[in-house]
Amino acid sequence: MQAATQTLAPDVLVVDLPDKLVMANSQAQADAVTRQIDQGHHRVVFNLAPVKFIDSSGLAVLVAALKKLRPLNGKVALASPGANVLSLIELTRLHEIFEIFSDLETAVAELTNDKN
Numbered sequence: 001m002q003a004a005t006q007t008l009a010p011d012v013l014v015v016d017l018p019d020k021l022v023m024a025n026s027q028a029q030a031d032a033v034t035r036q037i038d039q040g041h042h043r044v045v046f047n048l049a050p051v052k053f054i055d056s057s058g059l060a061v062l063v064a065a066l067k068k069l070r071p072l073n074g075k076v077a078l079a080s081p082g083a084n085v086l087s088l089i090e091l092t093r094l095h096e097i098f099e100i101f102s103d104l105e106t107a108v109a110e111l112t113n114d115k116n
Helices: 023-038 056-072 083-091 104-113
Strands: 004-009 012-016 043-047 075-079 099-101
Touching (some): 012 104, 023 043, 023 056, 043 104
Parallel strands (some): 075 099
């Protein structure tokens, strides 16, 4: 299973995640995102709207992308997390390292406009 991706704006890759991002599928998701980063996508928005459940290995997919992009002066944003997903992100304090947006369009616009 690979991450479904789509580019909505120049230089911004949107990664639509599955409804469950867990150990069973997290490695495939991480590999797909890594391939996209290696192909030159340095601004990534994870669309969390479809995600109903995420475990620690799912969170690791997000962190791995951030760690890979930081040395490349890249950016990662999280868009549209549901209440349960947002609660876990806050519990693990990941909201302190990720930019989180309530909707996908705002996240894409922010990364499109952020050229530093």
